[in-house]
Amino acid sequence: MKKVLAFDIDQTLNVAKTPITDEIADLLTKCLDHFEICPISGQKFDQFLIQIVNRLPNPTPKQLSHLHLFVAQGTQYYRYNGSDWEQVYNYPLTDEQVAKITTSLEQAAKELNLWEEDKLKPGDEIIENRLSQVTFSALGQKADTEAKYAWDPDHKKREKIVKRAKELAPEFDYEIGGTTSINAMTPGMNKVFGMNHLLEELKVNKEDILYFGDMTQPGGNDYPVVQMGIDTITVRNHEDTAYALRGILGIL
Numbered sequence: 001m002k003k004v005l006a007f008d009i010d011q012t013l014n015v016a017k018t019p020i021t022d023e024i025a026d027l028l029t030k031c032l033d034h035f036e037i038c039p040i041s042g043q044k045f046d047q048f049l050i051q052i053v054n055r056l057p058n059p060t061p062k063q064l065s066h067l068h069l070f071v072a073q074g075t076q077y078y079r080y081n082g083s084d085w086e087q088v089y090n091y092p093l094t095d096e097q098v099a100k101i102t103t104s105l106e107q108a109a110k111e112l113n114l115w116e117e118d119k120l121k122p123g124d125e126i127i128e129n130r131l132s133q134v135t136f137s138a139l140g141q142k143a144d145t146e147a148k149y150a151w152d153p154d155h156k157k158r159e160k161i162v163k164r165a166k167e168l169a170p171e172f173d174y175e176i177g178g179t180t181s182i183n184a185m186t187p188g189m190n191k192v193f194g195m196n197h198l199l200e201e202l203k204v205n206k207e208d209i210l211y212f213g214d215m216t217q218p219g220g221n222d223y224p225v226v227q228m229g230i231d232t233i234t235v236r237n238h239e240d241t242a243y244a245l246r247g248i249l250g251i252l
């Protein structure tokens, strides 16, 4: 039997950038009694709390000890020490790397007329430094979900931006994720990095893991996990994930 259930977050556990539903929260809490649960996503630590941890219905410290947060694609790892979340490791980008990625993404988007600064909500930003990676969100972090879904459903806009950014700063990797996002990082700092550290930290083998993701196609931010040979379930949305989790809990 699998020991670890690992999850992409956006579009796998939730509607992109929103807290998980009551149903997913309930299913995850139940899974904590049977599995190590590992969300892994490009997002920041505080979003893991807002979107997942704070939504769990009265989890016990024992249940939380089985929850492992692989932040910023697993370049940061947090675990629960009985009273609080502690950072176990962190592999940040240098300031120079952040600056170079930021410049290349901005220039690429501007050249392609895809720099949508006028659509940002007050205080929002298109490019965000997430310490271990830099994330481009075409309409900002705070854009309405509907607008985000409509912006690039076939990934074509982001593929163009990635192609140009890769010409401008070829030393970095660029991945399409979420609905309007591109994540950029140093090569290898993708979900493979996170999953390899997960194997090490949890002392498990690849065969012990079942991974859920919505971007498992080549070029998607879940694809590196597929390439590693980890068993993967491709979902369209959190409803598919809930369906699968009900099935898993049903046969325990």
Ligand SMILES: [Mg+2]
Pocket (backbone or CB within 6 Å): 008, 009, 010, 011, 012, 177, 178, 213, 214, 215
């Ligand atoms: Mg996703």
